[in-house]
Amino acid sequence: xxxxxxxxxxxxxxxxxxxxxxxxxxxxxxxxxALVRSPEQIYLYWDVETEVRVAGNPVVVRVxxxxxxxxxDLDPPADADNWYLLVAPNxxxxxxxxxxxxxxxxxxxASGEVTTPIRxxxxxxxxxxxxxxxxxxxxxxxxxxxxARRARATPGGxxxxxxxxxxxxxxxxxxxxxxxxxxxxDRPAGPPPTPIPVPWEKVFAAAYAGGQ
Amino acid sequence: xxxxxxAIVLHAHLxxxxxxxxxxxLEEEWFFEAVTETYVPILLAWKRLSxxxxxxxxxxxxxxxxLEMFVNxxxxxxxxxxxxxxxxxxxxxxxxxxxxxxxRAVALHYLERFRRVRDFLFRTWDGNLVPAxxxxxxxxxxxxxxxxxxxxxxxxxxxxNAVRAQVEIGxxxxxxxxxxxxxxxxxxxxxxxxxxxxxxxxxxxxxxLVDAHGILNAFPTSPHGVHAPVVCPSGVAAFGRDLESSxxxxxxxxGYPGDGAYREFYRDLGYDATYDYIEPYLHDDGVRRNLGxxxxxxxxxxxLHEKQLYDRAAAVRKAVEHGGHFVFCRQHQLRxxxxxxxxxxxxxxxxxxxxxxxxxxxxxxxxxxxxxxxxCVRDDYVVSTLSEYxxxxxxEPVSTPSSSSxxxxxxxxxxxxxxxxxxxxxxxxxxxxxxxxxGRAAGKKKPAAAVRAALQQAARELLLAQSSDWxxxxxxxxxxxYAEKRTRNHVHSFTRLYEMIRSGNVDRKYVExxxxxxxxxxxxxxxxFL
Numbered sequence: 201x202x203x204x205x206x207x208x209x210x211x212x213x214x215x216x217x218x219x220x221x222x223x224x225x226x227x228x229x230x231x232x233x234a235l236v237r238s239p240e241q242i243y244l245y246w247d248v249e250t251e252v253r254v255a256g257n258p259v260v261v262r263v264x265x266x267x268x269x270x271x272x273d274l275d276p277p278a279d280a281d282n283w284y285l286l287v288a289p290n291x292x293x294x295x296x297x298x299x300x301x302x303x304x305x306x307x308x309x310a311s312g313e314v315t316t317p318i319r320x321x322x323x324x325x326x327x328x329x330x331x332x333x334x335x336x337x338x339x340x341x342x343x344x345x346x347x348a349r350r351a352r353a354t355p356g357g358x359x360x361x362x363x364x365x366x367x368x369x370x371x372x373x374x375x376x377x378x379x380x381x382x383x384x385x386d387r388p389a390g391p392p393p394t395p396i397p398v399p400w401e402k403v404f405a406a407a408y409a410g411g412q
Numbered sequence: 413x414x415x416x417x418x419a420i421v422l423h424a425h426l427x428x429x430x431x432x433x434x435x436x437x438l439e440e441e442w443f444f445e446a447v448t449e450t451y452v453p454i455l456l457a458w459k460r461l462s463x464x465x466x467x468x469x470x471x472x473x474x475x476x477x478x479l480e481m482f483v484n485x486x487x488x489x490x491x492x493x494x495x496x497x498x499x500x501x502x503x504x505x506x507x508x509x510x511x512x513x514x515x516r517a518v519a520l521h522y523l524e525r526f527r528r529v530r531d532f533l534f535r536t537w538d539g540n541l542v543p544a545x546x547x548x549x550x551x552x553x554x555x556x557x558x559x560x561x562x563x564x565x566x567x568x569x570x571x572x573n574a575v576r577a578q579v580e581i582g583x584x585x586x587x588x589x590x591x592x593x594x595x596x597x598x599x600x601x602x603x604x605x606x607x608x609x610x611x612x613x614x615x616x617x618x619x620x621l622v623d624a625h626g627i628l629n630a631f632p633t634s635p636h637g638v639h640a641p642v643v644c645p646s647g648v649a650a651f652g653r654d655l656e657s658s659x660x661x662x663x664x665x666x667g668y669p670g671d672g673a674y675r676e677f678y679r680d681l682g683y684d685a686t687y688d689y690i691e692p693y694l695h696d697d698g699v700r701r702n703l704g705x706x707x708x709x710x711x712x713x714x715x716l717h718e719k720q721l722y723d724r725a726a727a728v729r730k731a732v733e734h735g736g737h738f739v740f741c742r743q744h745q746l747r748x749x750x751x752x753x754x755x756x757x758x759x760x761x762x763x764x765x766x767x768x769x770x771x772x773x774x775x776x777x778x779x780x781x782x783x784x785x786x787x788c789v790r791d792d793y794v795v796s797t798l799s800e801y802x803x804x805x806x807x808e809p810v811s812t813p814s815s816s817s818x819x820x821x822x823x824x825x826x827x828x829x830x831x832x833x834x835x836x837x838x839x840x841x842x843x844x845x846x847x848x849x850x851g852r853a854a855g856k857k858k859p860a861a862a863v864r865a866a867l868q869q870a871a872r873e874l875l876l877a878q879s880s881d882w883x884x885x886x887x888x889x890x891x892x893x894y895a896e897k898r899t900r901n902h903v904h905s906f907t908r909l910y911e912m913i914r915s916g917n918v919d920r921k922y923v924e925x926x927x928x929x930x931x932x933x934x935x936x937x938x939x940x941f942l
Contacts (some may be wrong), residue, residue, distance in 0.1 A: 217893045220900030223838055233840060235568055236605070236815060238823040245837050282833060315606075317815035317823065318629045 225281075226253070230308035232261065232297040239289035239319040245282040246297050248308060260305060262296040266313065289319045416746040416793040417758040417801050418786065419651075420779065421621065423598055424451065424765035425475040425563055427881040427898075428932055432486055438695050439894055443481055444494040445704065447541065450769035450776075452529045455544050457780040462551065468783035471797045472545075472765065473557040473598040476585035477879070479542060480932045483589070488539035495530045498704060501693045502526055505681070505705060514721045518707050521724045542589050549590060555797035558586040558594035558617065561933065564878035565827045567605035567815065570840040573847045574878070577940040579611045581875065581933060588935070595799045596620065600880050602653070602762075603817035603824065609644040619649040619798055621762060622813045625822055627652030629814035639749050639757040641807035649807035651798055653818065656745060657761040660738060661772075668738075669772035672712050673730040677771055679719050681705040706773075731774035735781025739789060746793040755808070758801050759793075762818075832886040835877075838903045842874045845910045850941035862918045868936045869923045870909040876930055877902035 232246040244261060252259075261274040261283065268291065276283055287293060292315040298305040426446060431437035461468045474482075481487050505511065505519035537544045548554040560566060561581035569575050579597070587593045597612050597620045604622045612620055619641065627638045627650065634642045638652030661667055668674075682690060682703040693703055708719035709727065742759060749757035768775025786795045819826035828836070853859050853867055877899055885895035905926055912918045 218897055219893050220897035221904035223900055223903055227837075227841055233570060233837070235828060235836065236824065237828045238821065238825055243828055243833060243836075245833070247837065315815075 226250075228253075230297065232295050232309045232311045234293065234295050234311040234314045236314050236316055237284070239316050240286060242285045242287055242293060242314060242316065243282065244285055244295060244311070246309070247281065248297075248299070252299050252308065255299075255301075258300045259308070260298040260300050262298060264294040264296070265291055266294060267291040287316055289316050291316050414746075414750075414791055414793050415756040415804075416750050417756065417796040418742050418746070418793050419758060419760045419796055419798050419801065420470050420782065421557075421598075421760060421762035421798070422454075422470060422472040422765040422768070423475075423762060424473060424478055425559070425600075426478050426481065427563065427879045428477040428480060428876060428930060430481070430484060430487060430930060432928065436490070436696060438697075439891070440487065440490060441494065441695075443487060444491045446766050446770055447491055447533065448495060448498070448526070448529050449704065449773070450766050451541055452532055453769045453776040454765065454779070455541070455548070456528070456532060457776040458548055458553065461780060461783055462548070462553070464784075466784055466787060468553055469555075469795045469797045469800065470553065470783075471555045471557060471596065473559050474542075474545060474586070474590075475559045475563055475598075475600075476561050476582050477563060477932065479585060479589045482541045484931065492530070492534060492539060495526055495533070497693060499523065499526045499530065501681075501703060501705060512721075514723075515707055518722050518724065519705070522705050546590055549592065555596065555799055556586060556590050556592070556594055557596040557598045558583045558615075559598040560600050561585060562875045562879045563600040563881060564875065565600055565603055565824075565880040565883060566608055567603050567817075567824060568828060568836060569843060569878070570836075571843045571847060572611065573850075573941050574843040574874075575608060576611045576614065577846075577871070578875065578878065579615045579617075580940040581871075581936060583615045583617070584935075584937070585933060601817045601819055601827070602626070603819075603827070603880075604650075604813055605815050606812045609646045609648045609650070612648050613644075613646040617648055619651060619802060619807070621651045621653065621760065621798075623816045623818040623822065624653045624655050626650070626813040626816035629816070630811040631814070632809065632811055634809055634811050636753050636755055636757070639753060639759065640755045640805075641758070641802070642809060642811040642813065643807040644812055645810060649802055650813050651758070651760045652813075653762055654759045657738070657742065657759055658763075660741065661761075661763060661767070668734040668778065669767075669775070670710060671730055671734070672710050673723070673727045674710050675706050675722050675727060675773040676708045676710050676716075676719050677706065677773075679706055679708040679716050681707065727774050728777050731777040732781045735778045736785050738778070738782050739785040742786075743789045743792040756801075756805050758796070758798075760798070826887050827880055827883040829887060831889070831892070832883040835883060835886075835899050838899075839874075839878060842877065842903055842906050842910075845906075846871060846874050846941050849910060849913055850938045853938060854942055862920050862923070863913060863916075865920070865927075866909050866913050866918045866923050867938050868933075869926050870906050870913065871936055871938050871941060872930060872932055873902045873906040873909065873926065876932070877906065 226247050228250045229247055230249050230252070232244060235243045237243045246259065246261070248259065256278075258278055259276065261276060262271055263274060263285065264271045265287070274283065274285070292313055294313045295311040296307060297309045298307055424446075426443050429437070429439045429443065431440060458468065458470075502519055502523035506516055506523050508516075508519070511519065533539055533541070545554065545556065549556055559582050560578035562578070564574075564578045566575050566578060569578075583594060583597075593616065595618045597615075597617045599608075599620050599622065602621055602623045604620075604626055609620065624638045627634060627642060630642055630650075634640070638654055641649040641651045643649050659667065661669070680702040682694070682701050684707070687700070690700070690703070691698060695701065707722055709722045711718065711720045746757055746759060749759075768779055772778070783795060786793070816822055817824055817826075849867055849870060853863070859867070879898075882895040882899045885891040909923070909926075912922075
């Protein structure tokens with residue numbers, strides 16, 4: 201009887217989901233790449249050669265803010281290989297990757313220049329929610345969408361949610377997939393910055409004034 | 413006739429999904445649904461307009477992946493099977509004793525609709541919609557835009573070679589299918605980064621579209637706002653999206669599709685019917701899903717169980733009414749703009765084509781009415797394609813649009829966040845490797861046939877991995893496992909091909925197998941990656 205109860209309680213194994221062929225975490229080369237994400241955020245990712253990785257020396261990311269003519273260093277956590285950097289709109293930046301050896305820095309790689317755009321002073325809510333686009337273009341089952349929403353609502357369930365709320369980030373074991381995505385200390389602690397609420401009619405009015 | 417313009421721009425796109433290794437594949441149904449509910453109903457609406465002699469003008473993207481799916485024999489056959497299954501279900505519904513008279517009327521509507529779609533698709537066009545669109549293009553009513561080869565998200569690519577290849581292969585594919593070199597280009601997701609227009613200029617493109625803030629934040633600022641194109645330093649013109657007309661259609665709060673008379677998208681027979689009855693019509697896994705037979709209308713802000721029965725005639729009347737309202741609004745908007753702007757204004761209204769018919773069931777009738785009613789207000793504006801506008805009015809001033817996209821929040825957040833940022837290091841590496849392979853092949857006089865085939869396939873794998881759809885689906889979460897699988901598998905295949913080509917040891921069968929899985933861009937020229 202007890203055996204039956206145990207059998208009933210045992211949860212079924214999670215269904216196998218094919219997420220494709222595994223890809224290497226590193227290409228064993230020194231590089232740093234910067235991508236503009238929004239007027240306030242630049243995404244950085246980097247990779248190091250095997251000998252640097254094996255040596256276990258920390259890396260330093262040097263930010264050259266060319267617009268403000270200043271530079272500063274970021275000290276990412278040891279297992280991080282990417283970073284969402286908060287910047288101001290309309291800035292041009294360049295990045296360098298260093299290896300810290302004792303008190304010395306050895307330059308490993310440099311990124312190209314990237315420029316953040318101007319923040320749009322439009323009204324919020326102009327954009328079609330991604331859920332609607334999904335239903336329009338990629339109609340999947342509602343159950344799957346609901347499951348995805350539930351996963352997003354669970355702390356640590358969805359990486360996007362985690363990124364926006366570092367405080368709610370579930371701890372990850374070292375070596376687990378995504379372990380290297382440590383929370384960058386300068387990520388926004390609250391919700392992402394909201395657009396400045398200037399009604400676009402005013403923007404137009406100003407624009408058309410020039411056409412008269 | 414007036415010198416103010418309205419341009420309706422439709423963007424039809426689906427990622428290339430083709431799985432010959434399975435009897436049936438769920439994600440392939442995205443294509444069948446879009447054909448049944450959007451592409452054919454839109455073509456039928458245009459045919460009615462042509463028959464009436466209404467000189468409508470529409471600008472439309474048919475993305476290269478969508479064109480390749482239209483001509484694919486397997487997908488054409490499976491689309492026929494899909495339609496047959498829907499017709500069987502509609503017949504069963506029309507005969508179902510448990511249905512009320514009103515429900516049977518709706519079922520008969522679906523039966524008639526599915527049969528008409530099947531006749532149009534297979535009797536008239538042999539399952540291939542490319543000549544159907546071409547006919548309308550050749551009649552002068554449709555201008556087809558090019559787009560990136562696989563709808564790659566261009567601003568997040570690392571090398572200019574990768575952007576150029578997406579643009580060139582996209583333009584070539586559209587030219588091959590439509591028999592005419594496109595003049596305009598739809599940037600995937602309207603995503604633009606300053607300087608990208610150079611790749612468009614090199615491909616002979618005259619104009620592209622960006623979202624409103626791309627133009628409003630352009631430098632230097634245009635005095636015409638979004639209602640006249642600017643010209644980039646490369647000489648390519650950029651049109652901006654008009655927000656007012658966009659909101660009227662897209663907005664879930666105040667947009668037309670939310671009207672109570674229209675068909676409710678979320679209440680579907682796939683969920684309403686008893687399981688035993690509906691099971692034969694479900695996918696192999698037996699999970700309830702939308703089957704395209706929806707008996708209810710939006711009704712109002714009520715729960716799904718409180719929805720009322722759909723009345724097709726009333727819904728079409730409402731679509732006609734809304735079409736008239738849309739035209740009335742454009743008439744007044746353009747009158748106002750004409751009084752304020754020093755150049756002839758244009759309202760550019762771009763929409764996802766799949767919005768019409770698939771999401772908003774009565775959308776094709778709405779569009780039809782917009783074109784028809786616009787004929788009555790020719791003193792206020794004319795409906796034009798974008799290149800017709802450019803032919804008459806040169807774009808000015810010289811200005812560089814700002815980085816932007818039409819995705820949520822307006823920039824690149826949807827395609828670059830914690831759910832999908834891992835893909836970029838792999839895609840960038842593959843971009844560089846592809847440029848290296850193309851460079852090595854160009855240095856040789858004539859590479860062996862096997863190497864050439866492997867090189868072409870490597871290019872295909874990279875392009876397919878770059879589809880913006882995968883990053884998008886990873887963000888929304890719904891189709892994430894499939895999107896991750898596609899990205900990983902294409903990058904993996906690319907890397908294997910790269911290693912084969914470098915070692916000079918090409919496995920021909922492997923290359924052939926990969927091409928059979930994703931038969932796109934048969935005449936791909938790898939020099940595009942140089």
